[in-house]
Amino acid sequence: MGIFDKLKKFKNYISGSGAELHLSIDNSLVQTEGRVLVTVFCQVKEHDILVDKLYLKLKAEETVRYRDANYHGTNTRARTTGGTNRTAHATTFKNELIIDQNFRLDRDGEYEWQAEFMIPPNIPGTYVGINAQHEWKVLAGLSKKGNDPDSGWVPFQV
Template sequence: MGLFDKVKSMANAITGNAAKVSITAAPITIGVPFELNIQALASDSTVAYARVYVKVRGLEKIDLHDRDRDGTERIRRKETTFETEIVVEGAGELAAHENKTWTCEVSIPGTAPAIYRGRYAEHFYEAQAALDCTGNDPDSGWVRLQHA
């Protein structure tokens, strides 16, 4: 491994670009288990990870305009209503340019808030998959789960 490769490997660890991670799911129903598919593609070097994990959360957001004699104020609030984290696989390694896929089953309890979208408020669920690596974990970003 040359100096440039070492610098590139360090940069990938710091930025989270060591692997490209994506997550997909079929439409979900609250209270019914569903599958999440996780895919990771290593970049130019080997990626060692301590675990592969998935986070699922429920979010309620409001966005409204409050008009009064002082003018208009935009009110935005966000509240987490549900959170869970699932370890999909323990420690492992992806070789350079290796593509690997995992599947895990997740269940959002039937007592969790329903998915809705109104004029000023909405409640939805989203998932994020990641590889637990040294430095910044490569992750999929938060992906909204669609209701069946």
């Protein structure tokens, strides 16, 4: 292994760019059965990767936009001056699902895994209003030495 190969391997180790992860989400069974099917696609670059675990992170988040206004006067004759637009965030659900553990991905390989998770019935579905929204997201990641490659958060409808 030459010096440039070592530098590439080190860059992939630090940046997490040794593999690319993508997701395909099938939420057609959410309304009837409360299930979401996820397919994880992984493309490994030029070096083998020893993986501690492959995981899915699931998150539901509510965002509310409001105006923080200043009120002057009595209750019957109050008037608004100034104020600031603000945004509040709340995580309504968070979970991690481990798909596989302790395995090796060969260089230049392409891999695929399937997973399924249930949407809790007590958590709201997706909605988008004038001042509020509730969004569901999923992320796939490989836990390994160095920086973990992941798919980024991918929103889906519930």
